[in-house]
Amino acid sequence: MSFSKSISLAALLLIGSLVNATAQTALPEAIAAPGETAILTLHAEGAQVYECKSGGDGTLTWAFREPIATLFQDGKTVGRHYAGPNWEFSDGSAVVAQVAGTAPGMVANDIPLLKLTVTSRRGNGVLSPATTVQRINTAGGRLTGACYKAGTYESVPYSADYVFLRKG
């Protein structure tokens, strides 16, 4: 009896650790960063700003223009995210990155999950070693469809988590 109990316990522990491992690697392949280590994860609250523009077929549609968001950590405002896209930390370190992979958000209104490769950096601080940025856990921020006046803007609220990773 105690032997089979131990086996069930071992099985339970094994399943537990598998679930745990799955939770850590739940990211879609297109935005995964195998071999990289997370430095920092920041929560973002803000808006995706769209501009009414003439599309390829001449009709006016909402086109994504730029993000604007505050970056939070443990209830404190620690940085900003804006056009570039730039991420700026309060210690003066900042990175600019370029999209290298995307995966759909949870629902149709959610902007996609992203993997971005850092293309430039400035300042010296916690973001300095970052080589990859992931945008995950997106909520909102999406806008598609027709608009009526070229040059008008529309801000769509969104939140997300940005994970900053370094090689190795």
Added chain:
Amino acid sequence: MGSMMPYLRNIALAAFVLSASVLAATAQTPLPEAVAAPGETVVLTLHAEGAQIYECKAAADGKLAWAFREPTATLLLDGKTVGHHYAGPNWEHIDSSAVVGKAVGNAPGATADDIPWLKLTVTSGRGTGILSGVTTVQRINTTGGKLEGACDKAGSYRNAPYSADYVFLRKN
């Protein structure tokens, strides 16, 4: 009778021109007194697109309610991104000049969903550029950004999209 007609017509025309100029004068000074900055000169007006961020907090009565935390907005001029607006409240121009303000007056927005119009006095500045020497900031033409009522989880955030125009003024 016939000789009166051009005279009457001139009066009508004069009245029309007069009312038009009264309207034009009104259009230039439509700001509510609480946010007006008499005697100050406009340096720059920037359009803002972004969000007002709220945090779920216990109110004075102990109940959880949405409390304003900070703004985040991109500042636009003639279709170009020329700066950012963020907690402080700070306004930062790409020429590196920036100001921090403090609200000294407010007036209701156009509808119940619109955040109030504000008059803010500049309390500090940094950098050198177009915002240097600015003494007052007005937030006008607000749309959206308001969030009120109960919330469920302390420390959670919600952001309400808004747009506004920020007018930067200096003392003559």
